[in-house]
Amino acid sequence: MKAVAVTREGSGPELIEVPDPTPEAGEALLRTLRVGIDGTDHEVIAGNHGGYPEGDDHQILGHEAVAVVEDANGTGLEEGSLVVPTVRRPSGADGGHFERGEPDMAPDGAYVERGIVGAHGYMSELFTSPPEFLVPVPDSFAEYGFLVEPISNSEKAFEHAFAARSAFDWRPESALVLGNGPLGLLTLAMLETERSPFDRTYCLGRRDRPDPTVDIVDRLGSTYVDSRQTPVDEIPEAHEAVDFVYEATGYAKHAFETVDALAPNGVGALLGIPEDWTFEIDGGRLHRELVLENKALFGSVNSNVGQYEAAKDRLTAFPDWFTDALVTGVYDPDDADAAFETGDDVIKTVVEFDTP
Amino acid sequence: MKAVAVTREGSGPELIEVPDPTPEAGEALLRTLRVGIDGTDHEVIAGNHGGYPEGDDHQILGHEAVAVVEDANGTGLEEGSLVVPTVRRPSGADGGHFERGEPDMAPDGAYVERGIVGAHGYMSELFTSPPEFLVPVPDSFAEYGFLVEPISNSEKAFEHAFAARSAFDWRPESALVLGNGPLGLLTLAMLETERSPFDRTYCLGRRDRPDPTVDIVDRLGSTYVDSRQTPVDEIPEAHEAVDFVYEATGYAKHAFETVDALAPNGVGALLGIPEDWTFEIDGGRLHRELVLENKALFGSVNSNVGQYEAAKDRLTAFPDWFTDALVTGVYDPDDADAAFETGDDVIKTVVEFDTP
Missing domain, CATH: 3.90.180.10 (Medium-chain alcohol dehydrogenases, catalytic domain)
Structure with missing residues (x-):
């Protein structure tokens, strides 16, 4: 064969x-x-x-x-x-x-x-x-069933994110997807479906318009953020601090800038898989910010059958x-x-x- | 008055x-x-x-x-x-x-x-x-009711830690407390009480024996880890990778070394409140480790009345x-x-x- x-x-x-x-x-x-x-x-x-x-x-x-x-x-x-x-x-x-x-x-x-x-x-x-x-x-x-696998990875990330905030009455309104690749766009579409708890979404990329990924961001009703103009840690000032960040860039600095992008009580899901990369951070400020504002970060990889099942519903709703x-x-x-x-x-x- | x-x-x-x-x-x-x-x-x-x-x-x-x-x-x-x-x-x-x-x-x-x-x-x-x-x-x-407040802070951290791992069947066995100050020792005692899910605990400090805090660590049945001999990121090699880390040092590097100390699917609770401090990390490796091993980190501050109630039970059990x-x-x-x-x-x- x-x-x-x-x-x-x-x-x-x-x-x-x-x-x-x-x-x-x-x-x-x-x-x-x-x-x-x-x-x-x-x-x-x-x-x-x-x-x-x-x-x-x-x-x-x-x-x-x-x-x-x-x-x-x-x-x-x-x-x-x-x-x-x-x-x-x-x-x-x-x-x-x-x-x-x-x-x-x-x-x-x-x-x-x-x-x-x-x-x-x-x-x-x-x-x-x-x-x-x-x-x-x-x-x-x-035709599109092959998308169930990538969607299921985000279903898992969503489940873990909501679990991480289930010890209190979390009322998220805004979400930010880091990355306008296929997984980022699939996730953005999931966040823009009817059953999403998020009122406002943002998607970060580094492309000039006109661009087919930015067109999708626009058509989904999301806000495109060009990282060359607005780095992740400046998103709260330029737009708003967000309740949920989904990282799909594999760019390691984004993992740490996510802490800055989050609103109090927010949670960041990391899905990228970067290579080793040593750089400076203000670790004191990030640590303090995590604590004083009850922020959370977690990594997520792969998915289980339950999340495949959820992904089927999600794909149908696109x-x-x-x-x-x-x-x-x-x-x-x-x-x-x-x-x-x-x-x-x-x-x-x-x-x-x-x-x- | x-x-x-x-x-x-x-x-x-x-x-x-x-x-x-x-x-x-x-x-x-x-x-x-x-x-x-x-x-x-x-x-x-x-x-x-x-x-x-x-x-x-x-x-x-x-x-x-x-x-x-x-x-x-x-x-x-x-x-x-x-x-x-x-x-x-x-x-x-x-x-x-x-x-x-x-x-x-x-x-x-x-x-x-x-x-x-x-x-x-x-x-x-x-x-x-x-x-x-x-x-x-x-x-x-x-006599000891004034301890309810600090204990309640750890009750909250425990609640959030278990919530963060509630999207799957988490079966933690080991816990590590960073810091042998009063909050670290109170938390260690909580992790060593009958209703704790942890079989093995460790407590990090930087004191020579004989020392009254190390005596308490010993008597609680925990293992004392001297950070001068065994830094946090070397604990997996020297002892074991742990399922839960509770940080009570306010030492910002510990927040990031916690990722290394954690076992797969583990979670780290940060409670210290450091000042600004810029330093280098291998952010690529930490990001990758969080993702590929499903690790989580969160900050926790203060507590609610329900956690005070839980703290009363915990104090009684000491x-x-x-x-x-x-x-x-x-x-x-x-x-x-x-x-x-x-x-x-x-x-x-x-x-x-x-x-x-």
Whole structure:
């Protein structure tokens, strides 16, 4: 079958031919429809996540997928129905996190991640999986179901943010998304849906208008903040101190400037994964500000099945124009090179292996 | 009446004579029994908190008190019964925090703090208060009831810490208290009580044995960590990565080293209030560590009546030897100077105005 992978010899994503997978007992065989591409894929290609599957000289890419049950193989799944696979698989002692349905809380070393580290991804015509790692989705999800995975990461961040403020009567009004990449825009759309508790949102980027991401920010009814004019720590003065910050830039200074951007009792969710970077901060002021204004910061990675379920509702609630504008390119596996190209006109791309 | 205060002319706490207070309608008159001294009092004396009560040239000290209802004045309080007063009072638009019973979550500027900023404290023979800021305590609290206030601050920090981890099945085992001052030791005792979820605790200080605070750490069954030998970020290697960190040093680097000390999914509570201090951190690594290991940090200040109630239970559960060892001096108001002296033999002192 065709697969898009990185190899030890190659320098980027390549279309390769690999044997069709055979489902083991307890595994279903899935036929891939679409696989989305995000920043993590580019990090895998750059070798930052590393970790080829044991014994292999290639890593099949892709962790945002929607697929059809091709062969249920006794798993109880309905053949022909659609599923979205989760990312993490257990790889050792994990303190029971997988058993408790919380793979996202498993510590480093207790898991592999399909398409990211230590396990093949979904960017191939077929893949196999036990059913507990497959979330059923309706037939209408063939086109955009691959967005369930990234949305679920933000569902988790939202859950943790509200939990962190659940010891008192938190009444948030405003939210700020740091980053206008695909995850930032998806999150902004989530914050602008009907059931969002936030009245006002802001989205930080560093692009000049006209720009397709800024157009989306505008159309969502959010306020675009150009970080070149208004750094994160100046947002309270330029706009307002915000109750919730969602960081999706991976720019480490943003983690600390988030404390300044927050209103009293606010909470910041960090999702970026930066490299080492030493810099100066006024740690005394930040520490004091956290304490005297009851502010909170937390990191969040991955997601669980419950958060995939919430993501399905959220995706359904998005207006069509949003998903259409977000996905700027749909590519055949033969054009995988093009699917991974970045540029000012590219927001989110997807590799399409098949249609239902 | 006698009061212990700082004055604009003076250089430290002084015994002064002020008129007896008269309760207004809706206020009770309280006769002070004991008032504890903590680091905040020393900061008030040093002028770090500042803010004399409007129109006054002195600030009566003290925010950790236990008192007797001297004149209920129609408030419904029982004359002769004991109470512990809370610290914050509304001083303007506060977003409804006081009305909702959450004075501790009111933003800066929405409150004064008795004995700390903008309002007289309890270090006087008599004081007045509306009943909603007085927490009834049993007669047995005459001696150590002044500890309810500091304990309540840690009750709040615990509540917020567990809330911050309530979005998943958190199973903490180990806790680390940064600081072996009175608040650190009180918190350590709380973490070592029967109803604590923590199996193992550590307490960081920078004192040589023999030392009365280290003796308490030992006797509580905790492990003393000398920060001169084992800095906070090396605790995982020397002992173990911990699930909960409680910072009570006000040393700003500890806020950031807490991220290193935490185990995956751990949470750090910051309670210290440092001055500005610029230093270098590996912000990229800290940010990445927060994200990939789902770690959380939050600041916590002050407490609400519910947390005072919890603190009453906690104080009752302390073994007698602990409170006896913690309180190293009981002073007459005439010896207030001595009550504020610090030294290696001093842990917590109290000014005693009266007995029931």
